[in-house]
Amino acid sequence: MTSQFGRRMEIAGWGHALRTEAEVVRPELVTRLRESLLSGNGIARGLGRAYGDAALATDRVWQTTRLNRMLRLGADGLLTAEAGVSLGEIIRLALPQGWTLPVTPGTQWVTLGGAIAADVHGKNHHEVGTFGQHVTEIILCTADGDLHRIGPDQEPDLFWATVGGMGLTGVIVEASLRLVAAETGYLTVDYERTQGLEETLEWFSGNDAAYPFTVAWIDGLSTGRSLGRAVLMGGRITERRELQQGTEVYPMPRGAIGVPFEFPSGTLSRSVGLAFNAVYYGMHRPERQKREAWWKFFYPLDVADDWYKLYGRRGFAQYQAVYPPEVGARELRALLERIHKARHPNFLGVLKRMGEGSPGLLSFPRAGLTLALDLPMQGERSVELFRDLYAMTADLGGRVYLAKDAFLTQELFRRMYPQWQAFVHLKTRLDPHDRFRSQLSERVGLSGVR
Amino acid sequence: MGKGYVAILGATSTVGRALAAHYAREGFDILLAGRQEDEVHRVGQDLATRYRCSVRAVHLDSDSFDYPQALLASASGVAPLRGVVWALGTMHAAAAEADAALLRTSTWVNFGAAVAAVEGLLPHVAPSGFIVLLSSVAGERGRARNYIYGASKAALTTYGAGLNHRFAGHGPRVTVVQLGVVDSQMTWGMDAGMPGADPEEVAAGIARAVAKGRSRAHVPKRWGLIMFVLRLLPEAIFNRLRI
Ligand SMILES: Cc1cc2nc3c(=O)[nH]c(=O)nc-3n(C[C@H](O)[C@H](O)[C@H](O)COP(=O)(O)OP(=O)(O)OC[C@H]3O[C@@H](n4cnc5c(N)ncnc54)[C@H](O)[C@@H]3O)c2cc1C
Ligand SMILES: NC(=O)c1ccc[n+]([C@@H]2O[C@H](COP(=O)([O-])OP(=O)(O)OC[C@H]3O[C@@H](n4cnc5c(N)ncnc54)[C@H](OP(=O)(O)O)[C@@H]3O)[C@@H](O)[C@H]2O)c1
DSSP: OOOOEEEEEEEEOOOOOOEEEEEEEEESSSSHHHHTTTTOEEEESOOOOOOOSSOSSEEEHHHOOOOOOOEEEESSSEEEETTOHHHHHHHHHHGGGEOOOOOSSSSSSSBBBHHTTEEEETHHHHOOOOGGGEEEEEEEOOTTTEEEEEEBSHHHHHHHTTTTTTTSOOEHHHHEEEEEOOOOEEEEEEEEESHHHHHHHHHHHHHTTTTSSEEEETTOOOGGTTOEEEEEEEEOOOOGSSOOOOOSSSEEEOOOOOSSSOOTSSOOOOHHHHHHHHHHHOOOEEEEEEEEEEEHOGGGGGGGGGGGGGGGTEEEEEEEEEEOOOOOOOHHHHHHHHHHHTTTTOOEEEEEEEEEEOOOOOOOOSSEEEEEEEOOOOOOHHHHHHHHHHHHHTTTTTTEEETSSSSOHHHHHHOOTHHHHHHHHHHHHOOTOOOOHHHHHHHHTSSOOO | OOOOOEEESSSSSSSHHHHHHHHHHHOEEEEESOOHHHHHHHHHHHHHHHHHOOOOEEEOOOTTTTTHHHHHHHTTOOOEEEEEEEOOOOOOOOGGGOOHHHHHHHHHHHHHHHHHOOOOOOOOGEEEEEEEEEEEEGGGGGGSHHHHHHHHHHHHHHHHHHHHHHHHHHHHEEEEEOOOOOOSOOOOOTSSSOOOOOOOHHHHHHHHHHTOSSSSEETTTTTHHHHHHHHOOOOHHHOOOOO
């Protein structure tokens, strides 16, 4: 037999603040994955874009990146592929045939399996819901090594536990996704700038109905009256007839520029952050009907495929939370001011109003505002800041995104995800020995203690 | 009309699959063979979906001398083949010299089966076609760690050289590829002493060697130099190296 064993190596969450050593198994065949599942405990891992420890385990990690066979792309836009294909590959395959992803996160370098397991959301969440809501079928390998074919109408309990289930029900081997038609590979975008938080929020109220894609990049560092000032983007897919004759209908990007080495910790100091935010804010003058290629609109951060290195050895963490609809400017201001009070550097912030939640038991999205902020790790004071932000979030009735999280306690997790009990109930039945476990699941009590 | 079929024997191999993708991208249709039916079928679906080529997937066992006959019987209309790639190979963690069953498997899969397959397919290969044998740098100088594997690969290398001599420019071109370490299923988890090369780049390197009509090629190229030095190393020094 070919070597079916793993390699002991260091792996990290995307923020690189959390690292661990694990036995990484990288199967290229379904048969090999199943063999290896039966002989160890651990968690699935895709492209490792989860910021914290969702894809970290101390024993074994099943890295799916070579389980990446495209299986079918029908004339009806139904795509079936193995879990390790990346969304970037899907777009490159499907777009020239007139199809695109129904939902995409802010990077194309996540796997199909990872997008389902975190039930990711995009700039169009208010219109189309989460990624998982466009998945028609999953083939899941469970703790006994069996393959289950599940979908919204086929073992729906297991399906909605797997969608958003952070790998804890098993390893997704393959999935079918309903793609949506795209007339072109461009977006027509309106940019606007606001002077403060209230104005930013008003913009969403006025424009969510007008654009399929909306998002605000907020300048996390500005204070006082300009706190919450933002560059707002509202976009829609450009129609074919808007393109000039001879324009490439489905353009494709050329290679990514990497950040070549790890900067010393602290490179992204407060002043650099300030400058970056100011540049971004300054760069986007109000503009209407600007035409942008798909990757520039959806994946501005992918221009450097390892920009996390900018944060140095200590890495960074992201705070992303969603709050109930009644939470508004006053509460957001308090959260941002808590960061400013600590004089803690922070990077780009993203603000968006989400639509209704997904049926996924542990899915993050729900109706209300979501705020995401990158924070470079600076030891204990950063941890303290996160604890405070999390407590404030829980008190507001909000919740933190597990795919970004590195600090949630079991107690706070249970407050934020009231369906945890139903999930644990199902997991206990399906995986009584907790074969599937990650550092995240151990931390928040989804495996081990219960 | 496509460019004809390239046969990939060992469709589930990392390098084999990368080569299949390479030739599919270049406009060839692909004949796949392997012993795991469902997995071979999936590789075929992948090629058809990504590159929209025609794919025939055949389920076969390398343990029989009927290999080529069975292959052609279940895939009518693929001949004359434009190319044949031999990608099967097995490297055991345990010492194959001490275990009769392992010894038989290793010499058969790495050498005997290749001869059986290639000889049987030869009449169906276009005279202007190509044959690729994936051999290994392990066949260039015996090392304590895997000399049964190495010896079988050395036999494969010599077989390829013999074939080329036999055709002497009239008939398919045979390229023996002496692969260095590739980041594949075979080497994952093994301590190969250095990171393996990317399979896609390796496939491109192999295809380049084939296009140039090379009878032998080190891929990645730097292995030519490494092996040059290693072959010349005096025994007194070589024997002290634990490589
Ligand atoms: C720059 C950037 C922007 C982002 N923007 C967004 C955004 O806009 N919206 C959003 O929702 N998210 C966003 N994310 C988060 C990202 O989409 C998720 O973390 C996603 O899960 C990462 O996928 P991955 O393949 O890297 O999975 P990993 O990070 O490797 O794993 C994430 C989780 O998925 C599980 N998993 C992975 N593969 C499988 C499988 N085959 N079977 C079962 N479980 C599996 C893992 O166990 C783990 O729990 C962003 C991340 C980055 C780095
Ligand atoms: N990877 C390297 O670093 C390296 C270096 C030098 C040379 N090579 C050679 O290059 C070729 C491809 O290597 P790779 O890394 O792609 O290997 P791989 O992924 O391990 O694939 C090996 C192939 O051989 C088949 N195989 C193994 N044992 C078999 C058996 N007993 N019966 C039938 N089929 C068997 C496998 O089929 P199943 O999938 O059904 O098991 C698979 O298709 C091999 O000849 C290898 O020796 C590789």
